Amino acid sequence: MTILLCLLIFVWYGIATYNVFFTLFDTNLIDENPESTDSNIKLNIIGRQMSHDMVLNENHESIDSNINIIGRQRSRDKTTNPTEPDDDEILRKFMEYQHTYEPDIYLYSAISIQEGINKFILINGWERKSLLHVKNFTCCLHDRDGTNLFINSTLKSTFDLFDNVTLHSVQYACPVRSSSIQSVSVSIGTHKCEESEQHYINVESSMRNESGLAICGKISYGNMDAELILEWFEVQRLLGVDKVLTYTYKLNDQAMAVLEYYESIGYAVIMRDFEYPLQEEIKRSVGEKAESAWSDLQVLIHDCESRLHGYKYVAVLDKDEFYIPNITKHGFKIKSALNYYFGNDYAGISALVKMHMTSWKPSNESSDLIIGKYLLSTAPVYDNVKYIYMPSRTKIGSVSVHSMLPKRNYDSIVLPDSEIALHHYRKCRTDYWFDRWSFSAKERKVVYDNKSSDDLCFGFRKYYQKDMAIIMERIRDNVLKIRTKLNVTM
Template identity: 35%
Template sequence: MKVDKVIAYTYKLNEEAMKVLEYYSSIGLVEFLPFSLPQREKYRRDVGVKNFNSWNDEQVAVFDCQSRLSGYTYTGLYDFDEFIYPKNAKNLKDLLMKLGKLYPNSAGYTFKTEVYATTWGERQNNTIENDLTIGRYNQRGDPMRDRVKSIVITDRLMPGRMSTHGYWSKKPYKKSIVKESYAVLKHYRTCRKEWMKNNGAMCYKLIKRHEDNTLVQVADLIRENVINIMERIKEEMSKSSY
């Protein structure tokens, strides 16, 4: 995607995954920071729990990230199961150049979300070669404006006014909802909790599903890259053990 910097916040991360972050840190792409939950005994919560205290915990990381990336032109805030898919653009930078011309007075670009619900099951004729999530699931819903994510233009934001799903722009700049013909956010997850009410009425019956192999088409290439990096990490670990 041609991004220049990735900041990741780690919480109870396993040793194998930590080795991956350490590798990308060694080549200058990733900066990773430990994340903790202070006074957890007094204020019970955990990562992923949806309550007031957990949202506050998450916002701490958002503000920290915004500060650390303040010198960059663009900042995006995403989870590891979310992927921006640019259409008719070579990569993310190419997309942002095009959006800058399309929305010249924008403080940021908000992408509609396409949910690929793993609850709907794996795609037909799946093979072991497609063991990445993006290669195993290909059913999605329509693009939604619910729980969207954005890429912001850093110096057009009001100070300290960025959250997981939104931001506040300086005047005279505006927010822009990107047309799905330019780009979308592809989110791989289970059916949402509210979709599972009434025996999963929304998840199984009311949500229109589309077969979409967009990311399946690049899964093999990404898998090849993943394997290459795994082998490189193993080689470095074996050298350091002597």
């Protein structure tokens, strides 16, 4: 009787003080079935706290949130609208660095997504190495009505690419039922949240186009070639890509002018001025072939994956890479080709790579387009492959530059180059995913010029790419017109 009385008092107290907690336990990578119901997400109501209350630890002291905010938005967000904005309604985002006092977690963005009837807020950022294997964390949520919610979760995706990296990328997934969560933070452990708004990051909505194809254009930085970026955008438009999301870091003025042109017509979404934490402690720069820089890039891939979750198809590409379907078979409609490729079985497809080496002498020096100057490529090879994936069939948090994980009952496939190829315009490298001896004798004759001993650049056998020549002619007039308008020089 005493126990029953205590339970009744506890329940009465919870109702009277309006205290609620949510607890969720699950696997490291989310694998939600879009057809699932509320029963798939088991939420135990334990407590809710009104906004004027302060979270206290067992010593009745306020608890630090161990959070650093990297992402701050200077202007309003229009990413929830898949329609083309007017010129005066362009999305302009800037990501600012903001110091706080704890070095363990650094937040970059928080994006709300929907999987069937299930809602999640994906929080993207960095963690210290010491937190890599810590599973339990608390999602700290501020609702628009002033209510604070705390959700204990284990839905955490990390990319620990290198053993000696101080920071690794992380994505925390917070299951929610409300669509009115305004800002979020994260605390390691259970039921510990800081009240102060300075430790929270605003929640944005993912972009939606249920029949659309979007490209995660990674990051544009430094002295990247404005002319090639311009040609790249025009190829994507020709092929029917609906939206490009990209990031910038200290990008040269001409290339920035190209990005802003496509932003002005509603085709591109630009996340400006990427900034990363611990720059003095961990020396690295964007684009550097360094382990820490790869972790920074993965944070952007997590962010990109989150923002584009509402699209039917998403491709991760650099701005010197072109997915080209068999245009004799599919024309210039890449989405029609994707509908054919994916069918009912696949979550992701990748393609063999045809490398157009810009270290070679141009095959057509008179062409006024870069892609027209270098119409010769290598044979299709398995090197630095990328994926086009369906977010609805892909495990949340699993997408990286060169990989993705299908949900249960789906698979991924590398398609033959007779269906689609990834054309990569780049200088010769000092290493590849393959070498001469990874091929059979017959394959070596296809890939290499047997008269040459140079396996890394000039020893490749060269092949004329008719599809790229056709595409070059199709986009040429538009490229020249925009080049003149923006005063872009080759």
